[in-house]
Amino acid sequence: MQIVACIKQVPDTTQVQIDPVTNTLVREGIPFIVNPYDTHALEEALRLKDRFGCRVAAISMGPPNAEATLRKALALGVDEAILLSDRVFGGADTLATSNVLAAAIRKLHEQDEVGIVLCGKQTIDGDTAQVGPGIATRLGYTQLTLVDRIEHIDLEKRVIRVRRKLEGRHEIVEAPLPVLLTVVRELNRPRYPTVPRRLESADAEVKTWNNQVMQLPEPTIGLKGSPTWVSRIFSPERDKGEIIGDGVHDPEGTANLLIDKLLSKDLLAL
Amino acid sequence: MASNPSLFAPMLIAAGIFFVWSCYRRFSLVTLGRPEDRFQRLDVRIREMLLYAFGQKRVVAKPFGINHFVIFWSFMVLLLANGEFLVKGVVPTLSLALLPAPLYHGLLLAFDVVSILTLFAILLAFARRIFFPPAYMSTDYVKARSVEGFLILAFIALLMLASLGLHGAEIALGSEPAAAFMPVSSLFATMLSNSPLAQSLVPIASLCWWLHALVLLAFICFLPHSKHMHILTAIPNCFFASLEKPNTQPREEFVKGGEFGVDRVDSFTWKDLFDSFSCTECGRCQNACPATTTGKSLNPRQVIHAIKTNLLANGPLLQKGGAPVIPLIGEEGEGSSTEETIWACTTCGACMEACPVLIEHMPKIVKMRRHLVEMESRFPEELLNLFENMEQRSNPWGIAPSERTKWCSTMEIKPFEKGVTEYLFYIGCAGTFDSRSKQVTVALATILDAAGVSWGILGKEEKCCGDSVRRLGNEFVFDKMAKENVQLFREKGITKVIVQCPHCFSTLKNDYRQYGLELEVIHHGELLDQLLASGRLKLNRQVSDLGGVLFHDSCYLGRHNDVYEAPRHAIHSATGQAPLEMERSRSNSFCCGAGGGRMWMEEHSGERINLNRVDEALRSSPDTICTACPYCMTMFEDGLKDRQAGQTRVRDIAEVVAEGLRPV
Numbered sequence: 001m002q003i004v005a006c007i008k009q010v011p012d013t014t015q016v017q018i019d020p021v022t023n024t025l026v027r028e029g030i031p032f033i034v035n036p037y038d039t040h041a042l043e044e045a046l047r048l049k050d051r052f053g054c055r056v057a058a059i060s061m062g063p064p065n066a067e068a069t070l071r072k073a074l075a076l077g078v079d080e081a082i083l084l085s086d087r088v089f090g091g092a093d094t095l096a097t098s099n100v101l102a103a104a105i106r107k108l109h110e111q112d113e114v115g116i117v118l119c120g121k122q123t124i125d126g127d128t129a130q131v132g133p134g135i136a137t138r139l140g141y142t143q144l145t146l147v148d149r150i151e152h153i154d155l156e157k158r159v160i161r162v163r164r165k166l167e168g169r170h171e172i173v174e175a176p177l178p179v180l181l182t183v184v185r186e187l188n189r190p191r192y193p194t195v196p197r198r199l200e201s202a203d204a205e206v207k208t209w210n211n212q213v214m215q216l217p218e219p220t221i222g223l224k225g226s227p228t229w230v231s232r233i234f235s236p237e238r239d240k241g242e243i244i245g246d247g248v249h250d251p252e253g254t255a256n257l258l259i260d261k262l263l264s265k266d267l268l269a270l
Numbered sequence: 271m272a273s274n275p276s277l278f279a280p281m282l283i284a285a286g287i288f289f290v291w292s293c294y295r296r297f298s299l300v301t302l303g304r305p306e307d308r309f310q311r312l313d314v315r316i317r318e319m320l321l322y323a324f325g326q327k328r329v330v331a332k333p334f335g336i337n338h339f340v341i342f343w344s345f346m347v348l349l350l351a352n353g354e355f356l357v358k359g360v361v362p363t364l365s366l367a368l369l370p371a372p373l374y375h376g377l378l379l380a381f382d383v384v385s386i387l388t389l390f391a392i393l394l395a396f397a398r399r400i401f402f403p404p405a406y407m408s409t410d411y412v413k414a415r416s417v418e419g420f421l422i423l424a425f426i427a428l429l430m431l432a433s434l435g436l437h438g439a440e441i442a443l444g445s446e447p448a449a450a451f452m453p454v455s456s457l458f459a460t461m462l463s464n465s466p467l468a469q470s471l472v473p474i475a476s477l478c479w480w481l482h483a484l485v486l487l488a489f490i491c492f493l494p495h496s497k498h499m500h501i502l503t504a505i506p507n508c509f510f511a512s513l514e515k516p517n518t519q520p521r522e523e524f525v526k527g528g529e530f531g532v533d534r535v536d537s538f539t540w541k542d543l544f545d546s547f548s549c550t551e552c553g554r555c556q557n558a559c560p561a562t563t564t565g566k567s568l569n570p571r572q573v574i575h576a577i578k579t580n581l582l583a584n585g586p587l588l589q590k591g592g593a594p595v596i597p598l599i600g601e602e603g604e605g606s607s608t609e610e611t612i613w614a615c616t617t618c619g620a621c622m623e624a625c626p627v628l629i630e631h632m633p634k635i636v637k638m639r640r641h642l643v644e645m646e647s648r649f650p651e652e653l654l655n656l657f658e659n660m661e662q663r664s665n666p667w668g669i670a671p672s673e674r675t676k677w678c679s680t681m682e683i684k685p686f687e688k689g690v691t692e693y694l695f696y697i698g699c700a701g702t703f704d705s706r707s708k709q710v711t712v713a714l715a716t717i718l719d720a721a722g723v724s725w726g727i728l729g730k731e732e733k734c735c736g737d738s739v740r741r742l743g744n745e746f747v748f749d750k751m752a753k754e755n756v757q758l759f760r761e762k763g764i765t766k767v768i769v770q771c772p773h774c775f776s777t778l779k780n781d782y783r784q785y786g787l788e789l790e791v792i793h794h795g796e797l798l799d800q801l802l803a804s805g806r807l808k809l810n811r812q813v814s815d816l817g818g819v820l821f822h823d824s825c826y827l828g829r830h831n832d833v834y835e836a837p838r839h840a841i842h843s844a845t846g847q848a849p850l851e852m853e854r855s856r857s858n859s860f861c862c863g864a865g866g867g868r869m870w871m872e873e874h875s876g877e878r879i880n881l882n883r884v885d886e887a888l889r890s891s892p893d894t895i896c897t898a899c900p901y902c903m904t905m906f907e908d909g910l911k912d913r914q915a916g917q918t919r920v921r922d923i924a925e926v927v928a929e930g931l932r933p934v
Binding site for chain 2 (some may be wrong): 012033189190191192194196199
């Protein structure tokens, strides 16, 4: 049995700016990171590997430079890293993306049975939280979202019991394998790669599957397979704020001024 | 004469063989260590050896060290006397009496006087151990090793007494023609003659001779197995000491299949292992260590001792190609250091500054950290974010690099440009992002402009120097950061750098040299002093509203880089008064607790280091505590809050000077 972790390369959002003309993210010079939720998915896959000895494959759809993300996964200990990259995959919405990822998982399943697929609950650039459930739907797997703890796994009986983190409560759910889990940060603490693994991963193979390999009909992928499109993207205007008083030379007066301001805006209750 | 060559000779040969065999066993273990070149610049090495080993420079830095100085030099003189004793014991005709008479008589006088001096020194040492032991002698670890200390003192005392007794008896018997040159022994002779023992002088001489012989042989056999081995290793250890201050750690080559860091004793270098045999167990390192002082499990002396114990236990197995049986890292007990111990070090360097035989403790601890981080990814959990932030965003907090210029949003700042600006002002992460330290940055920038210094910044291109990750043993990430910075500095043609953080200072100055980048790095403490002394910086008024200003030495400025006086001069120039001093200052300064990456870690056990230091500062009743390091500033401000000492403020030295720029 193998486990698949779906990961995505995302721009480091603390540094993202929006181009007002094209309505797109300015990606130039912005460093990329592994989507933070996905690092927890990857970690859980590796923990299951440590526990049950099953294989772990990491897959990612993205441009060629997303290879760096998969290399990090290799440094952390995945057995196989596959980049799903082709121009025709570009411009995909969550539906088209889940089509490609689901197809890749099906292809992996042909080599070795896939029991569990792990995804982050959402990405920090798109924030839709749709791709994980989309993959589960396409594959016909049970989807367990927002998992913050795996309570029990029995690979022989093919069942998994997890805890879901919902607003103000937890829910414990059991489901038969195969399943797709989307995970939250509380699930685990990602490991840190050892140096020998990093060095090995530097020239380990990241496989690239383009559409010649995948053979997916073009209307289901990329821009053509995407019923949704972004009409506008913008940052909401924010008050500039003001500097009040002179804290260095009149701390007391400034503190009073601040309290008055906060009181007048109902931000402070007496 | 009482000697019996036919009896003594075989004993001497047996002891000699045992001694040589013991020494060989131990020194051969040292060769298990990895290679390291400690043979460059022999002239400097010889000078250091003369100064620290023969001159006992560090030993006499503490008052009681003078006692050791007396014992050491007596030992050197008496080496000749004891050598003669052993030779004469086998071949009675061979003696120093064969030398020209004036020389021989001079030597006799020296031996005689030195013997009684030694006896006094030994009695003092006894008295100190019993009646007024230093505080650090009360720890369990030291108590357990105390028997050995007493035994060694007893050996030496017996040797002196036996020698004086022997010569006294011989003089009393009239069989010593050179008695006139032996005033102390003559005194013993008079005492013997006037006592009931006068009737048995011959057996007394014989008894003293054999006592002297047997104790000497026992000592020779015991020596390589005790801490007294340092009389063999301390002198070469000073010779092989690091020529530069051990304020940095060696580089690692990252090649596939490599082992990184140290978790086996044979992964240390031979010098690391030799250090462990050189430890005199004097306890000065533990006395100076902020971790030991505040009740952490780290005791630098014990770390060195554990390496020695580990080597003695595992070495013979390793020599036969076997595997070690005692882990170097992990377990409590002899021969191991726990992970908690390894992470407790602030890399302040106080241990190395205190060590009389120049043992380099800190690099060994960092080497063990490297193993934990690089090979096993095992480290206190709070470091995970730090490591990722450093690698991802090149600052400890993970703040976006695009925000690196926010501190100067209200100022007109030039970018560094070769040929246009003279200095790069390397702001450092704290000065860039920490709200309190940003005030220091602005103060310093204002001063630089007021003094007409030509300077520019890297702005968004500036990256963290990597100090914390290196001291924390994440050499892999440091290596990447250092290479990026070195390349950036080269591309920009940067040669002169102003820094306000001693950690940036030491890293740019010392660590980057390992990457072939020689920079002229100046800490603002030095620069302010220069600007004020040369008159380039003219203050509008004397700074008086800060009250009594106390200066705290940052470890990476003072101990690691010997900058002690410049910041004090600058304070003096600005305030018109020499700064107040703490009990522990300059090279003896006590760490704030934030060095070595401890800034980013929780302090779970013992007293908090910063509180220990804050309490010390408050004993001088300062109005202002002046720091020269952003970490020290944070630690002091936190500590003062804990102690509810709101009336005492913390100011960076730049802020103290900038006060003087305010209009009158």
